[in-house]
Amino acid sequence: MAKIGIADTTFARVDMAKFAIDAIKKNSDAKIERYTVPGFKDLPVACKKLFEEYKCDIVIALGMAGPMPI
Secondary structure (H helix, E strand, O other): OOEEEEEEEOOOOOOHHHHHHHHHHHHOOOEEEEEEEOOHHHHHHHHHHHHHOOOOOEEEEEOOOOOOOO
């Protein structure tokens, strides 16, 4: 069985992971691992952890930058 990792952020305005999980469950029987980090700058490490520690076959990174230009 495939294992899909979802890395998301706490401070996003929308819970994007919920939508992704619902879509995956609707169309697949893959096992899902979710890893939440504080901000989008932490997503690369979260993805690496999902690959190496949680043994995911594929990972989706979901984050949202803030409204400020920098």
